[in-house]
Each structure stands twice: as structure tokens, then as C-alpha cells.
Amino acid sequence: MYKLSMNLKGSLPALILQTLSFGSSHGYEIASRIKRQSEGVLDFKEGTLYPALHTLERDGLVSSHEEIENGRIRRYYKLTEKGTKTLVKERAEWTRYANAIGGILKGAS
């Protein structure tokens, strides 16, 4: 069966922001939460998470700090005020988008 390509491209930053809205977290945990919460539907290569996180940090949407944990340096990220505002906008935008797509697909059945 032909399968349309639907991937995470473009929505990963919003998913990261949403994950961080529950509290500060490190890269591995963010990736695991996204995969777990989507029940494996949203699968992505974890190496792409870090450029996305660093872009969010560059844009001031998240901030980070390093902690030593079990002898390892671990970087934690947390949502900034700007990030929180952006997340609210992203959620609204996504709902609008999902409703539009949903409306079209329902109409086709």
C-alpha cells in the first residue's frame, strides 16, 4: 500500500517545548518522553534532537545548565518565559491546523 510521508520535520521544536513544560530535562529524557507519549508513533533519530535543542537555546526559548551526575556532565534544559509564550502560540496553531486537516479527511470518507 502506498504510504504518504508524514514525519516530525518542523514539529520537533514544538514537541520539545511541550516536553519541557513539565519541568527541566536532559536530551535523552526529552527524546524518550516524546517517543513514549506518542506511543512510538513519533519516532525520530536522537541525533537530530540536539541541533533542535541548541537552536531553541540560541533563540532564547530554552535555557540550559550543566550538572555533574554519577560522575558525568549532564546538560539540563528548561523553558524560558519566551519559550512558554511560544508554546502557547504553537499549540493554538497546531490545533487550528489539525482541525483543518481533520475536517478535510473526514469529509473525504
Added chain:
Amino acid sequence: MNKIFTLEQWIVAATKNLTPTAISSITREITDHYQTSLEKYEARGISRLEAEVLAVQDLGEPEKSASKFVQVYLTKKEEEKLKNMMDSPKWFEAIIGFILYGFFAVISLFLLSVTPDDIFRNESSLHSVCFAILLLLVFLLHFLDVFIIKNLKDKSRLSFFVKVKYNTILFSIVPAFIYLVTYIRNQETLEKNFYLTPGILAIFAIQWLKNDYQILRKFSTAPQRNRKI
């Protein structure tokens, strides 16, 4: 079939061309991710060797990450350029640019002065002369960069980048304005179209400044850990 990497190979490929500061920061984070991943796999009863392969596979293709990292972090070349910009003012480029601009500006004015019209009586030509002089002044200001960069050496870097941004905007607006005015006034003679010369030079300058602007885009808001140059 996908190539199998060790963690070290993956990091080298993903951080290709980046600065040592960026590489060190990314390496720490990816290594922590990898080790956490190893622990999780091993906790599920997977052998160490298999876990190592799986943990790197989970990271995906390093080239994909490399293409994203390069959009966030400075490359070695960009860092070098930045250092040169900060350490040594562009005297040579500024002088050549000034001479080139001055040459064309003088020719523009000279051609105007030898047109049959009496330029100071013909309203249209007078406007053109004023416009050419205005452009000359604007561009002279641009070549003052060299002094400003020198003075900025011990000042905030942000001011410097604001200046690069200002120049990029200037070089975009001035040519657009020149062409608009020329179009509106429908100047067709070769002599009068010489006003366009500074505008054409400015377009070359846009290309020249494009790289600076790329650096600015990354640097002005880059994470603090990327700022050490």
C-alpha cells in the same frame, strides 16, 4: 545498508568543520546521551556490544545532524574570519573600495557636468547631482567602517554586529532606491545611468557582506557556550 559508526566516529562526522568550543560542548552532551542509552539497553538484558551498536544507531546519520549543527554553531572558517575582523581592520579592502567608489562617483559627476544642459538651471539634472552627492556621502560613511572596527576592538562585540547588520540593510536599501528613482524618472541616456554605478557596486558589496551576515545570524543570539572565540 547504513554504515555502522563508533561513538567517536559519529561525533567526528556530526561536528565536522565546527569550532573546538562547539565540538567540545556537543561531544559532552552526545556522550552523556550515548552512555544513558547504553545503560537502558543493558538494563533490558542486551549485551554490551549490541547495546553500543544500537545506541549509535539511535542517533541516526551523523551527516544529518552535521547539517543542522552547522546552522547553529560557528564553523572554524567563520570563527577565523570573525577573529580577523576583530583583530585587524580591513584597511586594504576599505581603501580599494573607497578609490573604486570615488572613481565612479567622480566620473558620474563629470559626465553630468559635460552634458549640453546647464545642470544648475535644469531642475531635473540638479536633482540628479544632489542625489549623486548624497550617495557619495552615504558611501563615504560606509568606508568609515575601518575606523569604527578599530575602535571597537575593546568594546562590546554586539555593537560590532549591529554595525554589520546596519551595513547589510544599507546595501540593500540604497541600490533598490537608486533603481526605483531611475525607473520613475525614466532616465535612458548613458550619462545619466552612470548614477547606477554606485548601486551596482553596492550589489557586489551585498555579496561580500553576505558571509558576515551569516555569522551575525548565528552569533548574535548564539548560546553562550558558542561565544568564546
